[in-house]
Amino acid sequence: MKPLPSLDVLKTFLVVDQKLNFTRAADTLNVTQGAVSRQIDGLEAHLGYALFARQARGLALTQQGALLVAPLQQAFAQIGEALAKGAAQSGTLRVKCPTCAMRWVLPRVICLQNERPEIVVEVTASVSHGVDFSGEQFDAAIVFGTPSLKGVSTHHLFDEVLTPVCAPELWKARRGKMPTPGDLAGKTLLHPTRDRRDWLRWLNAYGYEGLPSTKAQHFDTLDLAISSAMQGLGVTIGDLSLIEEDLGARRVIAPFSLCVPSGAAYYLVYPERPAPSPALQHFAQWIEGEARHTRTHLAAYTKPIHQPIN
Template sequence: MSEFLPSLSALRAFEAAARHLSMTLAAKELHVTPGAVSLQIRDLEAQLGVRLFERKTRALALTVEGADYFATLQTAFRLMREATAAIAARARGSVLNVTCTAGFATYWLVPRLARFEEIHPEIDVRISASHRVLDFKRDGIDLAIRHGLGGYDGLVSERLVDDELVPVCTPRLAAQLGDHPSPDTLAGFQLIHDVYRHDWKLWLEAAGATKVDASRGPIFMHGNGAYEAMKAGLGFALMRRSFLKKELAEGAVVAPFPLGVASRLAFHLVYPGAALERPAVAAFRRWLLSEVKS
């Protein structure tokens, strides 16, 4: 047996009257007569078995029960308005839900996003930073940017960012390396790892370093911990050149060793084939691919 729920029209009448503390203003907002609002509220009070208003001469005040009820209904109506606005906007094609890793969002996507918004101010891009494998339909995702080998079953996968990994550090730490450092110099400094913890081993092998233990150093599994630790001067982190293009150019971050190592892993744009039927999705994909080439 379902629980009792008052009619939506009665709840709207009460919420409007409580917000304005006026039957007249509530009636004006709802395009009905003050008498109709008053009748709806009296019926609601009878159904609930409580008084919601103290009715005084030329004044309206909420009872304790009315104030509690109003606070809850305000939240409920706000959520309904937001849900309605969101689904209406999505139907117009103006909302775009994108999921990507926190690192990609921080270092690559967000710094460039203003350029897309300038070209397409009508599209509301919503970014969800997550490493989870999401269900596009169930989770309402339009596009995903994922780190891996590509080739996701039933989905289109396009390679986006696959540039080289380089060790980076702060200018202050770089000054401690001396005039002609070799990769083996890193044996005297801390290596900082992220979730892709085997990358240091690949880089050291490619650089010919034989005196550096690739397994030592802290591992940051989530978010931008490795980058933040490096910025704090705790050691060297492996980062993609494109992620730190601006910082490297400005000298905020230093890459003392020119060698970069490519990985089979890359960031891929992933989406269901039918997703491009939506103009907003197609526009964002075109922009992403143009940004990669620039």
């Protein structure tokens, strides 16, 4: 009997089945398109038959490939349930969190554990904004975007609201005059994304086309851009909810009154099955309460506010 393929390879097969495209599957798995292609080629060689038919517009499951999908999905679900039960008995909650949200989540987790030392929360930072509970061993996750996971309990925390922020010493306010995008001319703009979409979204809402400065630095995460802004290296576009404490401590300031919701939001998600443990239920209630406090505290910063920009 042939040895079984690795779980990673089988998981890749299921993701490719969902996306029917190597590139989109690679984005989901946070690997290269070539790595996905090589895994599928290797799996097909191991099994001795083709799983996908390569077509001009994408991929299509072969008849033999289609026979594998349901049993593998069921097997991964059973493995996930077994591991979740074991984790629940260990007393440790494993929570995945995107790096951009760590500055909001981590201080609150430490506060919770100081108040309730019997609830151990292990937070894992990731550049991924989503989670796949069938393949990742987490009890819960903070996710960013618009989650559409099945069999998952979803709790809205707060919306992403964008506005420029910088170190106080970097911004010289003009007495008696409201700041405008023209005041950004000559300053270094710190971009949390390579495509500059967050700056352009905010400037578009202001009625300003293009970028007011040619000086720029690009980062892979919002957290890195905010940390650089705190050091006085430039002005970044920031999410007000994530920098609530930094604004309160004046590590950064928000010079402009215009705040623009991007249409995305942060959510707490966790599997509906098995039933959440008492520790997870307490964690969910607690973090929702923290999010309500953040939304209330930041209300003064979000007026006037524009509708999401498409």
